[in-house]
Amino acid sequence: MRTQISGTTRLYVVLGDPVTQVQSPGLMNPLFARLGIDAVLVPVHARPAHLAQVFGGLRCAGNVDGIFVTVPHKVAVVALADRRSPTVEITGSANALRREADGSWYAENFDGLGFVTGLVDAGHNPKGRRVALVGAGGAGSAIAAALLAAGADRLSVCDPDTAKLAGLRARLDAHWPDRTVISAEPRVDGAGIVVNATPLGLRPDDPLPFRPEALPSGIVVADIIMKPRQTRLLREAAALGHRVHYGIHMLDGQLDSYRAFFGLGDDYQIEGCDVPGADLP
The missing domain is CATH 3.40.50.720 (NAD(P)-binding Rossmann-like Domain)
Structure with missing residues (x-):
């Protein structure tokens, strides 16, 4: 089922350079439709020189709830987040960010x-x-x-x-x-x-x-x-x-983690990977 885009649709984006290879829209958009969630994930081509500017614009857009990150931005985007998970602190990279209730952005890495x-x-x-x-x-x-x-x-x-x-x-x-x-x-x-x-x-x-x-x-x-x-x-x-x-x-192995991280399923908890501090609030 194709998502019907309207003025109430929540936006998720995947940032990369290039973005022609990204596969996450093909997994997340059917998930949104299956769960009856009014949201859509789209690729956004951001060159390294423009990453901070593009990210700044997205965080100011009130209907953007999440950002996926692919090459070559996974390290650079860490500095743009307001808060970081223990996994991000250990690895120095992130591949997903969510907007918190207070408007801040929290970075995680499920790679x-x-x-x-x-x-x-x-x-x-x-x-x-x-x-x-x-x-x-x-x-x-x-x-x-x-x-x-x-x-x-x-x-x-x-x-x-x-x-x-x-x-x-x-x-x-x-x-x-x-x-x-x-x-x-x-x-x-x-x-x-x-x-x-x-x-x-x-x-x-x-x-x-x-x-x-x-x-x-x-x-x-x-x-x-x-x-x-x-x-x-x-x-x-x-x-x-x-x-x-x-x-x-x-990517298949990350789908359930994404769903929980963005509040699309069960409470957020990383299971099966004993990273110090991995059970997050």
Whole structure:
């Protein structure tokens, strides 16, 4: 059922650059219709130089209730929020903000929880396993925290930005001491799961984030890119006999959390991911 737009319709937006790849409207708008909620989610293309201006305009619009955030804004948007969840404080990134009753904006991040939920549902539980994560940006930092909270035995995080890496490891070590190693290049030795948490793969001519032929046999290759579903990385990994895990699972795993966070369902509580302070008011 298509949502009928009227003067009473509440607005939700997803901010990104680009936005052609976003999948959340296709999940949230049918949810609004199914629940009989007079609301709609639309993409808003905001370039980095205009993010603060666009966000400022949205927070002043009285009928905007929520903002979803995708690449490359998940880190930058944290500074624009009035309040931040413990998960956001740990990861330094956010992918959802809601308008509070007093008009302030509260930031949360469900990327990590959604990714781990999707991983477990697909039969790839990270508990007790070694995981290699490529990319320490907004989504990558959230996934790193969620993997450790889910019991990953050892996490190797790589990113060419060494300052960003060091900051992330310090925040992770404060909650999960000595379980994270960092490097500028991917380290997959002994890993049972390797994750691409970079934007590489959004475009057909993107280079690979790592070489699938260098991966050990039996490894699970996961990508967080949702469109295209079959990235070059996953296609080449599957051709080599590796098990692959698609990006759309991360969004599927967040849907119930979004519904609760925005007051569209049960009381808001993160379950199944023991992040310190994750049970929020």
